[in-house]
Amino acid sequence: MVRYRSRLEADLARWQSAGWITPAHTSAIRADVQARGAGFGLSTVLATLAAVLIGFAVMSFVAANWQAMSKFARLAVIFASMWALLGTGYALLIRQMPRLADAAFFAATAVFGGGIMLIAQMYHMDGHPPDAVWLWGLGTVAVGLVLRSNPVLAAALVLFVVWSWMEMMSGARWFGTVSDASRVHWSFLPYWAAVAAGIAMTRWRSGLHLLAIALAQWIIASGFMIGRGDSLGGHSTVLIVGLLLVAASILAGEMIDRWRQISGALLNYGMIITFAGALALQFIVDKSGAHTVWAGLIALAGILGTLTWAWRTDNRPAMWIAYACFAVEVFSLYLKKVGTLLGTSGFFLATGLIVAALAYAAYRLHESRTPVTGVAS
């Protein structure tokens, strides 16, 4: 916010001296920006760091397993810290300091997690480790929903993602003789939905990105869960899911934007998911390399097509994602080789010439559309 303000001041001075705005306009703009309030204050950043430190203090306290204090006393420390942090959060709320209150409530959920671990340690509980993380996530998401606190909801999402990975990596699920469909960690979805409900309630845009990242990684991981990473069906499903998102963005983008401005993000996450599926299909499933040429061509064509669409819809992040996908695809093809090294060289030369031709075509199209005059377009 500070940087934006200083840039704005410079711009206002320039526009005023150019005669485009009057001093009255300048003060009005300045007043409006002031009223909008600060973005991240330094105090918020420091408070968050303090919360993290307190969280680690609790963890170390638990780990020390200090026998000098009775079980009751150690529990009392946990409960007292939790209540103190909740009380502090409340006090900050009524003093109109919502960001600091968020930090206090976040710290309270960290202490809650520490409490679960303390109790497990005190009573020598040797349960299923993911369960502890799940329980911590459950408490955290409940707090996030009740208090409408975005940092707490984000923490809950992180906990559920960690829980999901612990469950997916657990021996019973990975090595057990279960059907492919049940190997996917479906239980993740209701908890993701709970956090999503909270973020929808608070209309937190960055939170939507967190949700999208969490769901995208779950989809891609599920593709690997099916058939233990080597399944045509699994990765194809991931590819198709991604393509559906991309298609929705391209075909129904305007309609979606009228509901919520997410068609751009839909394209981006759809691209990532599609590419992950395509990458797995090309380089993990297709071991013999029989399909490298046409699969590689389709992948590159798809990336170029998305790049073009991204340019047309002015979607900068999409263009960067497309560049990244292009680089990964080309490098992977290089490593896998299209038959022989000579064959690979031929492949890249051919595709390079095709893309050069496309570049020339794009240039001619642009030329024919914008007449070269003195006016900047």
Add this chain to the structure above:
Amino acid sequence: MIELLKRPVAPVVATAILLTGILGAMVYERVQHLRTGREIVLPIRPVDPRDLFKGDYVRLGFDIANPKPELLAAYNSRRDVPVFVLIEQGSTDTAWTITSVTEQRPTTVAANQIVLSAKANYRVLQFGIERYYVPEGTGPKLEDQARSGKLAAIVAVNNKGKTAIKGLMLDGKKIYDEPLL
């Protein structure tokens, strides 16, 4: 945003009650188990102590965790199968041996027998008592004592067959017998 809360008292209090309740329920459930469960003593076979960020703990091994292969034959290719283990007390208080491992709870249990619930994992049974948290730095000493064969665990068994460690015995004397709270 958190600013949407018009009157934060109720939500904050509700949060405190919820979190305290969850932790309290964990403690209550465990204390009840330890207080009311039937006590048995199982000799400990040594395993390795390990450091974790949760603190030092020792992994405990038990004779009953490694039954004769034929008892677990039905579960060899399966993982994490919930089973009931019927154990019988032998000539001494601590000489427990496994009579049967079944997925259905045994209906007839003699006076010198008890049913424990466990998970069958390939050739090993896991009862949930394989972990004992010790104060920082005391792990290796306990491991030595386990190796010399004189260590035993006092285990509380509740009516569902679930086990929980109440304390440790060395040479028949309680060395770690923790107060419930």
